[in-house]
Amino acid sequence: MTANPFERVVRGRQRDRGSSRDRESVTEWLSAAVGADDELPNGDRRRILRLFCAAAGAGLAGAAPSRRAFAAAGNSPLRIGLTPAFLHDQHGLLADWHAYMQQKLRRSVQFVQRDGYRETMDLLRLGQLDFAWICDYPFIHLRDQVRLLAVALYRGRPFYRSYLIVAGTDLHTSSLAQLKGTVFAYADPYSNTGYLAPRYALHRLGENPARFFRKTFFTYSHRKVIEAVAAGLAVAGAVDSYVWESLAVIEPAITRQTRIVSRSEEYGFPPFVAHVAVRSGDFEAMQRMLLGMSGDAEGAALLRRFNLGGFVPGDASLYEGVARMMRAFGEA
Amino acid sequence: MKSLFDLSFRYKIPLWGSFLIVTSAASVSGALMVRAYNDLRTDLFISADSLGRSLAKTLFPAMLHDNVWQAYEVVRAPVQQASAENPVQAEMVVALDGNRQVYVSSIPKVLPMLTEIRYVSVEFAEIARRIEEYRGRQTLAVDLPGSAHLYFVIPIADEQARLGSLVLVYSRAAFLDRFHQISIGAGMIAATVLAILLPINWYWGRRTAKPLVMLAERMGQIGRRVPEDLDPSLYAYGDELGRLFEAYGRMVEELREKSVLETEMVRSERLAAIGRLSAGIAHEINNPLAGMLTAINTFASHGSADPRTLKTVSLIERGLLQIQDTVAALLVEAKLTSRALAAQDIEDVRTLLEPEAHRKSLRFGWHGELGRSVELPATLVRQILINLLLNAIRAAASRVDCRVALRDDALELSVANDGEPLPLAVKERLFEPFTGTGSGHGLGLWVTYQIVQQLGGRIAAHPAQEGAMTRFEVKLPVPAPK
Numbered sequence: 131m132t133a134n135p136f137e138r139v140v141r142g143r144q145r146d147r148g149s150s151r152d153r154e155s156v157t158e159w160l161s162a163a164v165g166a167d168d169e170l171p172n173g174d175r176r177r178i179l180r181l182f183c184a185a186a187g188a189g190l191a192g193a194a195p196s197r198r199a200f201a202a203a204g205n206s207p208l209r210i211g212l213t214p215a216f217l218h219d220q221h222g223l224l225a226d227w228h229a230y231m232q233q234k235l236r237r238s239v240q241f242v243q244r245d246g247y248r249e250t251m252d253l254l255r256l257g258q259l260d261f262a263w264i265c266d267y268p269f270i271h272l273r274d275q276v277r278l279l280a281v282a283l284y285r286g287r288p289f290y291r292s293y294l295i296v297a298g299t300d301l302h303t304s305s306l307a308q309l310k311g312t313v314f315a316y317a318d319p320y321s322n323t324g325y326l327a328p329r330y331a332l333h334r335l336g337e338n339p340a341r342f343f344r345k346t347f348f349t350y351s352h353r354k355v356i357e358a359v360a361a362g363l364a365v366a367g368a369v370d371s372y373v374w375e376s377l378a379v380i381e382p383a384i385t386r387q388t389r390i391v392s393r394s395e396e397y398g399f400p401p402f403v404a405h406v407a408v409r410s411g412d413f414e415a416m417q418r419m420l421l422g423m424s425g426d427a428e429g430a431a432l433l434r435r436f437n438l439g440g441f442v443p444g445d446a447s448l449y450e451g452v453a454r455m456m457r458a459f460g461e462a
Numbered sequence: 463m464k465s466l467f468d469l470s471f472r473y474k475i476p477l478w479g480s481f482l483i484v485t486s487a488a489s490v491s492g493a494l495m496v497r498a499y500n501d502l503r504t505d506l507f508i509s510a511d512s513l514g515r516s517l518a519k520t521l522f523p524a525m526l527h528d529n530v531w532q533a534y535e536v537v538r539a540p541v542q543q544a545s546a547e548n549p550v551q552a553e554m555v556v557a558l559d560g561n562r563q564v565y566v567s568s569i570p571k572v573l574p575m576l577t578e579i580r581y582v583s584v585e586f587a588e589i590a591r592r593i594e595e596y597r598g599r600q601t602l603a604v605d606l607p608g609s610a611h612l613y614f615v616i617p618i619a620d621e622q623a624r625l626g627s628l629v630l631v632y633s634r635a636a637f638l639d640r641f642h643q644i645s646i647g648a649g650m651i652a653a654t655v656l657a658i659l660l661p662i663n664w665y666w667g668r669r670t671a672k673p674l675v676m677l678a679e680r681m682g683q684i685g686r687r688v689p690e691d692l693d694p695s696l697y698a699y700g701d702e703l704g705r706l707f708e709a710y711g712r713m714v715e716e717l718r719e720k721s722v723l724e725t726e727m728v729r730s731e732r733l734a735a736i737g738r739l740s741a742g743i744a745h746e747i748n749n750p751l752a753g754m755l756t757a758i759n760t761f762a763s764h765g766s767a768d769p770r771t772l773k774t775v776s777l778i779e780r781g782l783l784q785i786q787d788t789v790a791a792l793l794v795e796a797k798l799t800s801r802a803l804a805a806q807d808i809e810d811v812r813t814l815l816e817p818e819a820h821r822k823s824l825r826f827g828w829h830g831e832l833g834r835s836v837e838l839p840a841t842l843v844r845q846i847l848i849n850l851l852l853n854a855i856r857a858a859a860s861r862v863d864c865r866v867a868l869r870d871d872a873l874e875l876s877v878a879n880d881g882e883p884l885p886l887a888v889k890e891r892l893f894e895p896f897t898g899t900g901s902g903h904g905l906g907l908w909v910t911y912q913i914v915q916q917l918g919g920r921i922a923a924h925p926a927q928e929g930a931m932t933r934f935e936v937k938l939p940v941p942a943p944k
Binding site: 315347349354361 | 528538
């Protein structure tokens with residue numbers, strides 16, 4: 131024991147404040163208490179671990195397992211970044227999925243929701259996230275830092291498209307070329323279907339995407355692109371086909387105010403990725419959990435609510451089309 | 463207008479009351495409505511000012527970083543949370559950039575991005591002009607005459623930079639609707655107050671006016687005749703009107719007494735005139751009559767006439783004697799000396815007339831007696847009493863009452879009968895000669911009246927009414943006993 135009385139006093143104080151601190155701090159403190167003190171005699175250490183395991187068991191047995199108990203099971207909670215690549219603002223669905231994951235993984239899971247891919251990408255780069263469900267464009271950007279974990283099946287296949295949409299009242303627009311000089315809504319500067327794909331389409335038309343529209347803006351969410359076009363804020367916008375179709379099921383009143391002008395070619399579906407630093411055990415557990423979702427009733431019900439068929443391991447070659455488009459803009 | 467003031471109090475008091483009540487209710491409601499209107503305007507300005515400032519503050523970074531969607535969410539929020547109840551609800555929120563183009567509006571379909579607002583409408587052109595001129599940092603209210611909207615302009619700026627302006631558009635119709643609701647509420651309250659006060663006022667006005675109107679009507683009768691009495695229960699209060707009622711009552715009483723007095727005066731003057739006339743005629747007849755009777759007497763005492771002549775002379779003599787009787791009756795002479803009235807004299811009259819009454823099967827009531835002798839001529843008093851009793855017995859149905867009372871200063875005689883009441887025509891000329899009821903020569907009361915007058919007394923007839931009997935009262939002054 132480092133028998134530093136001063137340090138012990140400080141630690142004691144931290145413990146006292148523990149209840150009011152946020153989750154991360156609590157788990158930090160726990161891991162410190164359990165794992166960090168290598169000087170603890172082996173017997174003591176085992177005893178403490180047993181204590182926590184018992185607590186975890188008690189938590190699992192209960193209807194609502196406590197976070198503290200899961201945190202104790204592993205070293206730290208798994209941090210999963212969620213982005214607007216899917217309808218990440220369905221909070222009820224996410225809460226259920228979160229509970230499902232914790233139950234399946236038998237450890238604490240932390241969802242980190244961010245609007246805008248940029249922030250999630252930064253968090254991945256900084257190692258603040260273990261896993262993330264991102265768009266394929268960021269995936270290509272970050273391919274050195276992340277590994278493909280799983281790909282969702284949308285309509286039975288791991289592909290989706292970019293939709294060019296206009297307001298439902300606009301009946302004459304039939305192609306992107308007609309939208310010159312208008313106000314256009316992009317989803318996110320790191321979105322494939324909401325930014326890269328429409329710009330690539332303009333590029334192929336021989337237009338300069340930076341000058342083609344009179345004004346462009348980002349909504350940082352596919353759903354908001356649909357809302358912007360429906361409200362008339364933008365004349366047109368580019369959205370994820372999966373988000374548009376899913377929203378058409380959940381809130382048809384919004385999508386009905388828009389009209390799909392054209393559909394792009396197929397791209398690999400937004401991938402679920404793991405940070406390269408994630409331990410293989412965690413990687414496999416997570417992958418197993420995702421792939422197994424379609425196999426059990428609870429997981430299948432969740433997938434139905436996500437409007438997805440299931441998860442497959444996927445392959446990086448799925449995203450070759452995106453890489454090609456990026457190369458066209460000199461990015462990849 | 464004058465005819466309005468000529469109206470009866472019956473209408474004028476309630477009308478004036480109603481006028482005042484309606485005027486008060488209208489002015490109070492009007493004042494409240496003006497107040498409510500100003501309050502609503504102030505509320506609207508305060509609400510717009512506070513909303514505008516907070517929106518402008520949030521819009522500043524969004525516009526600075528050209529975050530259109532965030533700016534749209536900011537301007538959309540107050541309109542999305544619209545509730546129909548809120549009268550100060552912005553209809554549209556527009557953020558303008560430095561060139562007075564629409565940066566973002568809450569209803570992009572109406573005002574799309576990048577629209578130059580001066581081309582949108584005359585009103586927006588005016589707003590654009592004002593924004594160009596406006597250098598202040600405060601909220602600018604733009605109330606364009608005839609416009610369906612109220613506008614508030616809030617600069618989107620910090621200390622150094624001015625990015626544009628926020629325009630809040632409020633519907634004047636919604637504002638006016640709210641005002642109308644308040645107005646209707648105020649109107650309902652006023653109507654309720656009127657519905658309560660007007661009937662009360664009308665009732666009170668009529669109640670106050672009624673005694674006045676009655677009083678005026680009765681007063682109008684003065685001069686033509688003695689006005690009728692007013693029912694004192696009509697207004698039984700001690701205020702001015704109540705005192706007026708009392709005064710009226712006293713006045714009517716006095717008028718009535720005066721009228722009675724006048725009637726009596728006229729009658730006694732007439733009777734006096736008749737008396738003087740008849741006395742004059744009687745004197746003029748008496749002298750030749752005495753001569754003729756003396757001549758006939760002389761003629762008869764010579765006894766030389768044939769029986770036919772004697773018979774004629776006797777006929778003339780009887781006629782002349784009848785004339786003498788009548789004239790003597792007309793010429794009541796009280797001056798003849800007579801002994802003082804004794805108690806026995808009254809008893810004599812009773813004894814004399816009781817059989818007469820009994821013959822008619824009347825009850826003959828007699829009350830009181832003299833007790834002592836009185837300095838009044840016995841013959842005349844006896845004649846008064848006999849005359850009155852004979853009349854009473856003749857008129858009575860079943861009963862005759864006589865009262866004799868001697869007071870300190872007067873002798874009071876009262877004779878009553880229960881016969882038919884005196885006819886009006888008779889009553890009017892009661893004491894005049896030859897105005898009897900048919901039976902008798904009609905001189906009895908005349909003679910009685912003359913005697914009473916000459917004795918300095920008073921005689922009055924009280925006609926039968928309400929169960930009381932017809933009664934004659936005589937009051938003769940008595941010299942104080944020595």
